[in-house]
Amino acid sequence: MKIAISATGQTVDSMLDKRFGRCQYFVIQDTETGEVETVENKGLTSEGGAGIAASQQLIDEGVEVIITGNLGPNAFELIEKSGIKAYKCHEMVIRDVLEKYGSGELLEIEESGPAHHGGH
Amino acid sequence: MEDIDLEEEDNLNIAVLSGKGGTGKTTISTNLALALGAKYIDCDVEEPNGFLFLKPNIVNTEEVMVEYPVIDEDKCTDCGVCVDVCQFNALASAGNGILLFEKLCHGCGACEIVCKYGALGYGKREVGRIEKGMGHGINCSRGILNIGEPMAVPVIRSILRNLDDGLNIIDCPPGTSCNVVTSLRYADGAILVTEPTKFGLHDLERAVELVDMFSIPFGVIINKDDGRENIVKSYCKDRQIEIIGTVPYSDSIALAYSKGEMLYATQDNRALFDHLAMGLGEVLEWT
Structure with missing residues (x-):
């Protein structure tokens, strides 16, 4: 199973970015192999609909779990419809985020945060 | 995007913009429209407030x-x-x-x-509507973007695409975003309203950069002017930008504004805006 975390850097030693649509990277760990890969967030360069672009990218990557700070209404709708589970976490080192997820300490995101319409 | 064919149109459209919000675009636009006997068009569709002062009776509403x-x-x-x-x-x-x-x-x-x-x-x-009516003896129209809609451009384009003949004063949105760019595409000249503060100057510089791209004549009106040599005046001098005129920093103007009154309705301010109207004609060199 693939877990994606919104991140400010490219490794598990980077920090989690609380922003979803406009984070720099997604650090993706495959829980079966333990392998970690990083992708640049396509939402970062979107004029509008950043959360949608980021969600679409993770859906296409075959991710099953997302860990981030907040989800906007559009991203929330798309992620929910796709069946991906999203969890909330504050800013901390990604290695620790994965540990917290593993021990079941993270709460599922059950509603969206406020919309950020900007940059158009 | 569609091209604008000015040859086919018999109007002169003056865009009033500022960069910074709250510098007095609407105060200048509404009162100048009265001084010039021009039509007033409120393109600040996310928060149109010109009708609070002109108080037209709305006779026509169209959906966008x-x-x-x-x-x-x-x-x-x-x-x-x-x-x-x-x-x-x-x-x-x-x-x-x-x-x-x-x-x-x-x-x-x-x-x-x-x-x-x-x-x-x-x-x-539907994303918004356009309202038209007469207020203080001039034709007034405004665009209104429906609450929750993120895109204002369709409403702005819809109102500007169908401008009447004659002189149109276009009250633009603040900033230098797509909304302002769209408004400027229909303008033959521009008034940049600013105030003598660092924020006012900073955003004026952005607005000048934008208007420069359109190669249309423009000048600056300094609102809330302190009457001295200030940073906006020296900037305009350095850049050889013409100052159309100034509106003084004044308690009585602020008071009239807070009551939703037209400044042009009082004797002193009528002279002030008649003077600005003349200055505008000189700077934009209309014949």
């Missing part, structure tokens, strides 16, 4: 409609080609059907073109 894609689920194979082609992230594929985010759609039509199954068509929905 935009197109958005409608998906025929019987024909859709969820291939995702429409998602890939959409530059605005208005379409997404959750793996079990296409999701539409209609508010992000710019109505470009690309998804309809690429769909091989004929599953996409276009419908129309």
Whole structure:
């Protein structure tokens, strides 16, 4: 199973970015192999609909779990419809985020945060 | 984007913009429109406030409609080609059907073109309205963007596309965003309203950069002017930008504004705006 975390850097030693649509990277760990890969967030360069672009990218990557700070209404709708589970976490080192997820300490995101319409 | 053919039009459109919000675009636009006997057009569709002062009786309201894609689920194979082609992230594929985010759609039509199954068509929905009426003896119109709609451009374009003949004063949105760019595309000249503060100057510089791209004549009106040599005046001097005139920093003007009164209705301020109107004619060199 693939877990994606919104991140400010490219490794598990980077920090989690609380922003979803406009984070720099997604650090993706495959829980079966333990392998970690990083992708640049396509939402970062979107004029509008950043959360949608980021969600679409993770859906296409075959991710099953997302860990981030907040989800906007559009991203929330798309992620929910796709069946991906999203969890909330504050800013901390990604290695620790994965540990917290593993021990079941993270709460599922059950509603969206406020919309950020900007940059158009 | 459609081209503007000025040859075919018999009007002169003056855009009033500022960069910074709250510098007095609406105060200048409404009172100058009265001084010039011009039409007043409020393009600040996210927060139009010119009608609070001109108080027109609204005689005509038109809806502004935009197109958005409608998906025929019987024909859709969820291939995702429409998602890939959409530059605005208005379409997404959750793996079990296409999701539409209609508010992000710019109505470009690309998804309809690429769909091989004929599953996409276009419908129309309302995003705002245009109101028209007479106030203080001049024609007034304003665009209003519906609450929750993120895109103002269709409303602005709709109001400016159908301007009447004669002199039109266009009260623009603040900033230098798409909304202002769209307003400027219909302008033959511009007034940049600013105030002698660091923020005022900073945003004036952005506005000058923008107006320069349109190669139209423009000048500056300094509102809340302290009557001294200030940073805005020295900037205009350095850049050889003409100052149309100034409106003094004044308690009585602020008081009239707070009551929603037209400054042009009082003797002193009438002279002030008549003077600005003359200055405008000189700076923009209209014949």
